[in-house]
Amino acid sequence: MSIRIDAGACxxxxxxxxxxxxxxxxxxEAGRAECRYPGDCWSCAAxxxxxxxxxxxxxxxxxxxxxxxxxxVKKRGExxxxxxxxxxxxxxxxxxxxxxxxxx
Amino acid sequence: xxxxxxxxxLLIIGGGAAGCYAAIRAARAAVPGPAPRIAxxxxxxxxxxxCLAAGVNAINAYIGEGRRPEDxxxxxxxxxxxxxxxxxxxxxxxxxxxTVRALEEMGLLxxxxxxxxxxxxxxxxxxxxxxxxxxxxxxxxxxxxxVAVFNRVNVTAYLTxxxxxxxxxxxxxxxxxxxxxxxxxxxxxxxxxxxxxxxNSPGFAGHALWYSPFNTGAGLAMGIxxxxxxTTLEMRFVALRCKGSIAPTGTLAQDAGAEQLNRLGEAYGExxxxxxxxxxxxxxxxxxxxxGPCFLRAARAGSGQWEALCRSYLNMSPVQTLQWVEEASAxxxxxxxxPAPGAEIEGTEPYVNxxxxxxxxxxxxxxxxxxxxxxxxxxxxGGCPQKxxxxxxxxxxxxxxxxxxxxxxxxxxxASVKARDSSVREALAEAERFLRRPAALFxxxxxxxxxxxxxxxxxxxxxxxxxxxxxxLARAGDRIGQLLRLxxxxxxxxxxxxxxxxxxxxxxxxxxxxxxxxxARRESRWPGFGEYAEYPEAEDRWLLxxxxxxxxxxxxxxxxxxxxxxxxxEHTH
Numbered sequence: 001m002s003i004r005i006d007a008g009a010c011x012x013x014x015x016x017x018x019x020x021x022x023x024x025x026x027x028x029e030a031g032r033a034e035c036r037y038p039g040d041c042w043s044c045a046a047x048x049x050x051x052x053x054x055x056x057x058x059x060x061x062x063x064x065x066x067x068x069x070x071x072x073v074k075k076r077g078e079x080x081x082x083x084x085x086x087x088x089x090x091x092x093x094x095x096x097x098x099x100x101x102x103x104x
Numbered sequence: 105x106x107x108x109x110x111x112x113x114l115l116i117i118g119g120g121a122a123g124c125y126a127a128i129r130a131a132r133a134a135v136p137g138p139a140p141r142i143a144x145x146x147x148x149x150x151x152x153x154x155c156l157a158a159g160v161n162a163i164n165a166y167i168g169e170g171r172r173p174e175d176x177x178x179x180x181x182x183x184x185x186x187x188x189x190x191x192x193x194x195x196x197x198x199x200x201x202x203t204v205r206a207l208e209e210m211g212l213l214x215x216x217x218x219x220x221x222x223x224x225x226x227x228x229x230x231x232x233x234x235x236x237x238x239x240x241x242x243x244x245x246x247x248x249x250x251v252a253v254f255n256r257v258n259v260t261a262y263l264t265x266x267x268x269x270x271x272x273x274x275x276x277x278x279x280x281x282x283x284x285x286x287x288x289x290x291x292x293x294x295x296x297x298x299x300x301x302x303x304n305s306p307g308f309a310g311h312a313l314w315y316s317p318f319n320t321g322a323g324l325a326m327g328i329x330x331x332x333x334x335t336t337l338e339m340r341f342v343a344l345r346c347k348g349s350i351a352p353t354g355t356l357a358q359d360a361g362a363e364q365l366n367r368l369g370e371a372y373g374e375x376x377x378x379x380x381x382x383x384x385x386x387x388x389x390x391x392x393x394x395x396g397p398c399f400l401r402a403a404r405a406g407s408g409q410w411e412a413l414c415r416s417y418l419n420m421s422p423v424q425t426l427q428w429v430e431e432a433s434a435x436x437x438x439x440x441x442x443p444a445p446g447a448e449i450e451g452t453e454p455y456v457n458x459x460x461x462x463x464x465x466x467x468x469x470x471x472x473x474x475x476x477x478x479x480x481x482x483x484x485x486g487g488c489p490q491k492x493x494x495x496x497x498x499x500x501x502x503x504x505x506x507x508x509x510x511x512x513x514x515x516x517x518x519a520s521v522k523a524r525d526s527s528v529r530e531a532l533a534e535a536e537r538f539l540r541r542p543a544a545l546f547x548x549x550x551x552x553x554x555x556x557x558x559x560x561x562x563x564x565x566x567x568x569x570x571x572x573x574x575x576x577l578a579r580a581g582d583r584i585g586q587l588l589r590l591x592x593x594x595x596x597x598x599x600x601x602x603x604x605x606x607x608x609x610x611x612x613x614x615x616x617x618x619x620x621x622x623x624a625r626r627e628s629r630w631p632g633f634g635e636y637a638e639y640p641e642a643e644d645r646w647l648l649x650x651x652x653x654x655x656x657x658x659x660x661x662x663x664x665x666x667x668x669x670x671x672x673x674e675h676t677h
Contacts, residue, residue, distance in 0.1 A: 002308075021148040021157045022311075022318050023256065023277050023600055039308045042317050043423045046152035049235070060426055061309040064348040067430045071422055078213075080235070082418055084429045090437035092429060096415045098213055098233065 002038040002059065003047060004070060009055035016047035016056060049073055057085070105275075105532065105539075107282045110252070112143035113511050114504075115287035117259050117272060117323060119146030120154025121493050122482025123293035124241040125203070126500035131248035133508055139250045140508060143285055145274060147603070148318060149255045151242040154295055155316045155459075155483070156493065159235030161355060161419035163207075163214075164492040165200050168227035173197035176228060177669050180490040183379050185629050186647050187336055187462055189487030190669030191469045192499075196488055199498035204230060206497070210240045225358055235419045237493070257283050258603045259322065260535075262290070262330045262478070263527050269477040270516055270524060272326075273531045277603050282532050286524065289477045289511035291503050292465070293496075296341075296457030296483040297321025297614055299552070302560035302567060303453050304350065306553070312350050312423075314343040314452045321456060323484040324464065325610035328617050328654050333466040333474040335486040335651045335664075337614075338621035340454035341461040342570065342633045344384045346400075346447035351424035353383075353400055353449055355416055360402040360409065362446055366395040380460070381632030384451045388569065388632070401446030410441035453556075453566050454633065456618060459483035459491050461633070463621075466651050466664075469672045470506035471499055474653075477510055479503040487649075487667075538605050544595035548604040551587050551594070555612060558583040563619060564634045573637040577623045584619065588612045617652055620659035624650045 012031035024041060028034045033055070035041065047056045054074060060066030068087040073080055079097040086092060116126050127144040146153050167173055176197040181188045204222070208214045215223035215231040222230045245251055259274035263286070271286040298315040311317040328334060344353050356362040363371040364387065372395075376386030387398045402409065410428070417424040424447070432439045458464030464486030465473045472479050480486075481503040482496035491499065559565055562580035564572035591609050596602040626639045627646045649664040667673045 019149045019152045021153050021316065023148065023603070040311050040317070042157070042311050042313065044152065044158035044316075045422045046157050048422075050152075058422060058426060060348070060423060060430065061305075061312070063305055063307065064309050064312060065427065065430070067433075067435060069426060069430045069433070071426045071429075073422075080418070082422070082425070084426065084439075086429075086433050086437055086439075087435055088437045090433075092433070092439045094411065094414055094418065094425070094429075096233070096418055100412075100415065 002041040002043070002061065003035055004057050004059055005033050005035065006055045007032045009053045011053055013052070015050045015052070019046050019050055021046060045073070105280050105282050105536065107284060107528070107532070109284050109286070110143055111141070112252070112285060112287040113140035113289070114142045114507055115271060115285050115290045116142065116144045117290065117292050118154070118294035118484070119144050119150035119253070120293060120295055120482060121156055121241060122496040122500040123291070124150055124245050125497040126291050126293060126481060126504050127245050127251045128248060129501050129504045130508060131250045133504065135508055135512070140511070142251045143254065143287065144245065144251055145254045145257050145259055145285065147256070147258045147277065147322070150245060150253060151239050153238065155319060156238050157316060158422065159237055159420050160493060161232065161234055161416050162225055163204050163230040163232055163494050164228070164354070165490060165495040166204055166228050166230045167197060167201055168224050169221070171227050174669065176200070179228065184339065184462055184489050185642065186666070187339060187629065187649065188489060189667050189673070191667050191671050191673050192467070192488035194669040195469065195502055196491060196495045196498045199501055200494045203494045203497040203501070207237070207240070210244045212237060212240055229358070233419055254283065258606060259326070260606045261531050262326050262475070263524050264330050264475065265523050267331070267476055269475055273528055275535055275602060276599055278599060280599055282528070282535070284528050286516065287511070288514055288516045289479065289507040291479045291481055291500070291507055292323040292327065292484055293482045293500065294323030294484050295319040296455055296459060296464070297324060297611065298455055299556070300456065300559055300611055300615055300618070301453035301565040302556040304450065304566065314345055314350050315455050315457060320607040320610045321614040322607070322610045323480070324456065325613040327465055327473065327475065328613055330475055331654055332478065333651050333653050334617055335464065335466040335649050336462040336621070337456055337618045337652070338625045338650055339461040339463050339630060340633050341457045342384050342454050343452045344387060344449055345452050346424055347450045349421055349424040349427050350452060351417060351421035355413070356400045356402065356447065360413060360445065362400040362402040364449070365399050365401050366390045367397060368395060381630040383632065385632035387449055388451055392569065397448050399446050400449050401444050403444065410445045413445050451566065451570070453560070454564065454570070456614060457483050458486045458488065459496060460489060462487050462489045468674050471503040472506060472510070472675070474675050477514065479507045535602060538594060538596045538602055541593070541595040544593055546590060546594065548594055548601070548608045551591055552608050552611070555584065555587050555615060559615060563622060570633065571635045571637055572622060574623060577619050581616065581619050584612055584615045588616070617654070617659050620652055620661055621650050624661040
């Protein structure tokens with residue numbers, strides 16, 4: 001499992017590299033985030049949540065059944081909008097807010 | 105390499121839930137004299153480190169309405185088939201609810217029931233929206249001015265003198281700095297160990313693990329090398345997980361009421377029992393009998409239930425939700441929730457983990473290890489299973505009070521600075537050997553894979569169906585010895601690679617002790633977690649602790665009598 005970084009959307013702020021629990025990320029020579037060790041990713045999504053530009057998305061490795069969809073999250077106050085981009089480009093959203101976070 | 109000296113009154117190694125909470129409690133402790141100086145050292149960054157990096161959707165250790173801490177002790181003892189420290193469980197259980205209140209004060213969203221109480225899941229779980237639990241803990245640490253946080257510093261060895269701790273030495277992960285911490289008391293909170301065994305999916309997805317792959321057992325290895333006593337490492341934890349994502353199954357089983365079903369649609373859970381180990385065991389047996397694949401499947405329900413489950417898993421394992429969304433869309437542009445949500449299940453590779461099982465440091469009732477001045481809390485501390493987040497924090501609280509007291513009573517003597525400096529020189533010379541070596545035949549990644557394969561084949565991994573025998577354990581021991589030897593000749597081209605070499609060595613050192621424990625307990629007490637082929641039954645004469653100490657390079661096993669919940673345990677050495 002790993003992440004995909006949209007270099008065009010990355011501003012080079014370095015937040016993802018600062019907090020990645022595996023020290024897997026760094027800024028490349030152009031000052032954009034890159035994952036140096038994609039196979040070492042735990043898929044904790046810390047970088048996905050930390051990126052203010054939505055430049056980092058999670059995907060599932062094919063050997064685990066991944067079909068090419070990606071996951072990003074946008075924060076609006078207490079609410080989290082989890083965006084799933086399906087292989088054809090369609091976007092599916094699950095909203096998580098204090099009122100509905102804990103049915104389970 | 106530059107050397108940086110840090111003096112503290114209390115050093116905390118590891119900034120996960122236990123370490124962060126230890127720092128917060130120490131900073132707020134009412135002590136005579138000036139406020140203690142606290143150093144919190146973390147290999148990653150405390151905002152997203154440890155096993156809670158992704159978050160968690162429930163507090164799994166809580167004393168619900170009408171229950172007593174003693175009930176929790178009984179539950180945990182049954183689940184561990186009797187091999188627990190009653191004294192540790194009871195003192196932890198008494199503090200569980202207080203830690204949940206503390207988390208809520210930090211801003212954690214704890215779900216409420218209609219009457220304004222915590223929304224419970226059974227009598228010992230509380231529901232939360234915990235994807236941000238680590239950022240909240242980290243923010244609370246940062247608000248304490250007496251805590252100095254050292255992120256991206258990998259502690260590699262304790263500094264000791266005459267069986268007494270006096271600090272630790274470590275290396276920067278992103279900069280070439282050697283850190284020397286001096287402190288009269290130290291709390292180890294580095295967590296358990298993942299990555300000892302070949303995982304479910306080796307290769308590119310090799311870090312799709314239950315436990316953080318960055319938890320390497322560092323604190324256990326440092327303790328072993330310093331001669332500290334360890335307990336119950338042989339009670340390895342094997343988690344029952346959703347296949348692929350390796351996401352937790354408790355939410356599906358407990359909240360959605362999902363049953364374990366084999367391919368024939370038979371609910372097989374009751375046939376084997378429903379303790380943690382029995383759930384894993386039953387699933388393995390069903391697969392072995394040709395009745396797999398096995399699933400956890402909820403009774404038929406509306407799409408609302410599916411989306412609620414999806415939301416819940418986003419709090420702790422977003423990839424599981426991604427998996428469900430992918431399955432529900434299957435290349436079409438639309439998401440069609442299934443009539444009965446669920447997931448295929450499988451057992452993971454074994455872990456050493458004192459938060460779910462009982463393997464870890466042997467501690468006294470105050471959480472002091474056998475190394476004077478060194479305390480342990482959280483998943484690195486043994487004897488106290490089923491602690492989870494709130495229990496790890498409760499242990500941190502207990503350890504903090506005892507450690508601050510120890511620091512006051514037993515300050516460091518300035519006379520021993522010379523001894524410290526010689527230990528530091530030794531540690532620095534070792535690191536520089538790895539960094540300066542011009543070339544090496546093998547890499548740390550290769551040796552790690554070799555270790556995982558040996559443990560898998562010979563020490564009861566997934567590939568061996570969690571079974572092992574004496575001859576295989578001996579073979580594994582030989583291989584681990586060879587790999588330890590080979591690891592001395594590794595080369596690091598930067599500070600992160602240096603960390604990887606230390607991580608490999610930590611795992612190998614822990615494996616060596618784990619193998620001795622597996623060999624010593626000649627019974628099969630937890631068949632879901634492992635089976636000793638020559639000794640397939642559990643026997644009452646093994647109602648004791650298997651402990652170990654490293655002496656002159658050999659792992660020496662010792663047996664100790666069970667400690668009950670009404671006893672107080674002190675080390676006699």
